[in-house]
Amino acid sequence: MTQSESLKRTPLFDLHRELGAKIVPFAGYEMPVQYPAGIIAEHLHTRGAAGLFDVSHMGQIRIEADEFDDAAKALERLVPGDIRGLQPGRMRYTQFTNPAGGILDDLMAARLGEQLLLVVNASRKEADAAHLRAQLTGHARIEELPERALIAMQGPAAAAVIARFDPRSDAMGFMSIAELSIDGVPCIASRSGYTGEDGFEISMLAEEAEKIARLLLAQPEVKPIGLGARDSLRLEAGLCLYGHDIDETTTPVEAGLTWSIGKRRRTGGDFLGAPLILEQMAQGPLRKRVGILPEGRAPARENTDIIDAKGGLIGKVTSGGFGPTVGGPICMGYVDRINSGEGTELALLVRGTPRPARVTPMPFVPHRYKRS
Amino acid sequence: MGTVKFTDEHEWIRLEGDIATVGITDYAQNQLGDVVYVELPKPGQKVEKGTQAAVVESVKAASEVFAPVTGEVVEANQALVDEPATVNADPMGRGWFMKLRLADKSQLDGLMDEAGYKKFVEGLH
Numbered sequence: 001m002t003q004s005e006s007l008k009r010t011p012l013f014d015l016h017r018e019l020g021a022k023i024v025p026f027a028g029y030e031m032p033v034q035y036p037a038g039i040i041a042e043h044l045h046t047r048g049a050a051g052l053f054d055v056s057h058m059g060q061i062r063i064e065a066d067e068f069d070d071a072a073k074a075l076e077r078l079v080p081g082d083i084r085g086l087q088p089g090r091m092r093y094t095q096f097t098n099p100a101g102g103i104l105d106d107l108m109a110a111r112l113g114e115q116l117l118l119v120v121n122a123s124r125k126e127a128d129a130a131h132l133r134a135q136l137t138g139h140a141r142i143e144e145l146p147e148r149a150l151i152a153m154q155g156p157a158a159a160a161v162i163a164r165f166d167p168r169s170d171a172m173g174f175m176s177i178a179e180l181s182i183d184g185v186p187c188i189a190s191r192s193g194y195t196g197e198d199g200f201e202i203s204m205l206a207e208e209a210e211k212i213a214r215l216l217l218a219q220p221e222v223k224p225i226g227l228g229a230r231d232s233l234r235l236e237a238g239l240c241l242y243g244h245d246i247d248e249t250t251t252p253v254e255a256g257l258t259w260s261i262g263k264r265r266r267t268g269g270d271f272l273g274a275p276l277i278l279e280q281m282a283q284g285p286l287r288k289r290v291g292i293l294p295e296g297r298a299p300a301r302e303n304t305d306i307i308d309a310k311g312g313l314i315g316k317v318t319s320g321g322f323g324p325t326v327g328g329p330i331c332m333g334y335v336d337r338i339n340s341g342e343g344t345e346l347a348l349l350v351r352g353t354p355r356p357a358r359v360t361p362m363p364f365v366p367h368r369y370k371r372s
Numbered sequence: 373m374g375t376v377k378f379t380d381e382h383e384w385i386r387l388e389g390d391i392a393t394v395g396i397t398d399y400a401q402n403q404l405g406d407v408v409y410v411e412l413p414k415p416g417q418k419v420e421k422g423t424q425a426a427v428v429e430s431v432k433a434a435s436e437v438f439a440p441v442t443g444e445v446v447e448a449n450q451a452l453v454d455e456p457a458t459v460n461a462d463p464m465g466r467g468w469f470m471k472l473r474l475a476d477k478s479q480l481d482g483l484m485d486e487a488g489y490k491k492f493v494e495g496l497h
Contacts, residue, residue, distance in 0.1 A: 039431040040406040228405070228432055297409050297453075299429055322408040322431045329409070351411075351427065 010056035011149045011206040012213055019224050026227055027122035029057040034226040042229035043324040046195055047365070050155035051225035052216050059125025060145040060203060061132070063116040071116040074140035075109065078131070080252060080271050082262025086111040091175050091190055093260050095252050096131060101273035101280070102248035103255070104131060106240060110177040110190060117177070117188070119150070119201070121242045135272075149209035154199035154233075156368065157221035162189070162200050164219070169200065174369040182212055194230065196237030196367045235330060236323045238291060238362025244302060245289060245318040245332060253280040254334065256289045287315065288340040291362035292331045292348070298355055299329040300348040306333055307347050307354060314339050314346065325365045332362065376464075377480050378489035379440045384464060387480060392441060395468040396428065396459065399493050404430040407459040412448035413470060419443060421479055426469050428459060441479040443472035 007030045016023065021032030032054065034042060045051055065071035072083040081094025091110035095103045105124040110117045120128045125144075132142045153162060162169040166180040169189060177190040185208045193199040204212055216222050231241070240246045246255045251273070258281060265271060269278055294300055304317040320331030331348070339346060342361055347354035377385045382400035386393045401407065411427035419425045419439035426437035426448075448470045452458055459467040474480075484492060 033432075034405060038406050040408075043431075232431055297456075298411065299409055299434070301434060322429070324431070 008057075010054055011209040012054040012056060012151075015210055015213055016054065016224075021224070021226060024227070027057055029122065031057060032224070032226040034228045035224050037223065039226070039228035039232060040324045042223065042225045043232050045223050046155045046197060046225055046229060046233055047325050048155070049221040049223070050153060050157040050161050050199075050219070051195075051229070052213060052222050053152040053154065053225050053230055054149075054213070055152050055201065056149040056206070056209065057122035058150055059118075059120040059122065059128060060148050060150065061118040061120065061125075061129065062143045062145060063118065063132070063136070063140050064143055065116075065138070065140045068111060068114040068116060070138055071140045072111075074136045074138050075116065076265070077137070077271055078135055079107075079109070080261040080265050080274070080277060081109060082264055083109055083116070085262060085264065088113055089176050089178055091177050091192065095246070095257065095260070096128060097252065097271060097273040097277065098248055099272050100248075101251040101276035103242070103246045103250055103252060104128070104248060106242055106246060108190070108192065112177050112179070112188060123243060147206055148203050149206045150201060150203050151209065151213055151216070152193055152199060152201045153216060153222070154193045154195040154197045154225075155221075156198060158197070158199040159370065161216065161219045161221055162202075165215075172370070174198075174371070183215055185212055187212070191370055194237075194239055195233040196239070196363055196365060196369075197233075198368055198370045232321060232324055235319050235321060235332070236325055236363065236365040237367060238332065238364060240289075241319055250289070250334070251277055251280055251285065253277055254285040254287055254289060284337060287334045287336055289318070289332060289334050290340050291360045291364060292317070292320075292333060292346070292357050293360040293364075294329045294331065294348055294355055294357040296355060297328060298350050300331050300350050300355070300357070304331070304333075305349040306335055307349060308339055309345060309347075311354070317348065323364055330364045335359070375480075376486060377440075377483035378486065378492075379438075379483055380492060381438050381440070383437065383440045385440050385480065385483065387474070387477070390474050390477065391446065392443065392472045392474050392480075393468050394425075394437075394440060394470050394472060396437060396463055397489070398463050401460050401463045401467070404428065404433075404435060404459075406431050407456045410452040410456045410459065410469070412450070412453065413445045415445050415447055417445045419445060419472065428456075437469060439472070440483065441472065442475045444475075445470050446473050447471040
């Protein structure tokens with residue numbers, strides 16, 4: 001069996017090909033890494049106008065229960081986020097943790113009416129579903145939604161584009177979710193994304209996805225954006241990529257995601273890995289994820305060694321590359337807590353040569369989310 | 373214009389006298405995507421055929437540029453350091469990487485000519 005035969009395709013695969021995308025394997029799918037415009041142009045277009053991303057490879061899951069609170073209670077055993085506190089139409093970012101406090105995946109959890117909807121990473125969706133099936137107690141059941149596609153519309157013009165089809169989208173605040181109708185197609189849209197820009201992530205039945213994508217791409221502000229720019233955009237926004245910046249060996253506290261741990265959850269200790277996570281919150285973690293700005297132009301890639309002024313190894317880069325909006329190299333990685341302070345001078349060992357860099361607050365490019 | 377030869381690592385070499393100008397091909401720049409960083413050898417440096425002579429990085433990844441022949445670097449294209457995107461815009465022209473004084477011209481004999489390289493690239497699809 002060749003690689004392409006074993007890889008899955010999203011409902012937009014033919015459209016990507018038609019648009020001239022360069023297709024690469026990603027998380028078991030054949031995905032567009034870039035279109036003819038190229039990663040830098042796509043990145044800058046998203047920050048300047050609006051970009052359309054096919055994120056149909058991501059996992060969409062519904063947790064079913066008689067009432068929302070039953071589903072939320074069941075999920076809360078597996079995540080440190082405040083799920084029971086979600087008001088209708090609201091969503092949160094959280095993580096599946098393991099008993100050692102490590103991260104099994106990061107996800108969005110949303111309350112649409114009485115439904116609890118999750119969006120998880122493509123590379124983890126089977127594992128997440130198995131984890132949920134094994135761990136969910138009470139009357140909560142999980143339903144995977146492979147029949148649904150997911151399209152992200154991101155950038156300063158995204159709101160105007162979506163409002164053109166359904167003006168109800170205008171009233172949606174950051175991290176809210178609602179049912180919209182786009183050209184008669186029922187959609188579930190959230191005001192969220194992975195770029196640091198205002199925008200929406202829109203779920204619809206797979207058979208409607210191409211029609212919606214074509215309609216959105218026909219808008220003058222919109223261009224298709226591949227995974228390459230998706231990665232550079234999220235890196236500039238300081239957002240974690242699962243399997244790189246966070247994984248089973250990193251905790252939410254080390255990863256700087258303590259903000260996503262619900263206040264009520266900090267005292268309960270009733271989620272997987274809580275003892276270690278709560279202790280780290282009290283004591284401070286031994287290492288922390290930080291933003292690092294290299295001096296000069298040489299990018300420092302994932303796995304680059306980070307050394308201190310004396311040449312001692314203090315950590316590793318977990319994501320690194322070129323930030324088109326920053327106009328230079330940027331990276332993030334884990335360093336010992338004593339070296340994690342803003343402005344700390346360190347060096348990155350790029351091809352054996354130490355190159356000066358410093359700890360920098362993230363995001364590298366200010367977030368421009370919708371303010372309610 | 374001297375003879376242009378090509379390697380299976382997607383480099384081109386243009387020989388004029390005993391000076392060889394080296395760069396990456398249009399196919400290579402297209403595969404890399406937007407070039408954002410170039411690291412070049414210093415004049416006077418000796419490079420061995422098949423060893424790393426330069427580094428070219430796109431948004432996505434870093435790649436090595438191997439010396440297609442053994443020789444001494446007589447000049448590196450400093451303009452690429454300030455404008456790495458020149459590699460994308462004009463790979464066979466202003467996007468050259470380095471000029472080498474050849475130790476042994478016969479090392480060019482095993483390399484592909486333009487027609488041979490074209491065939492080689494077509495075979496990659």
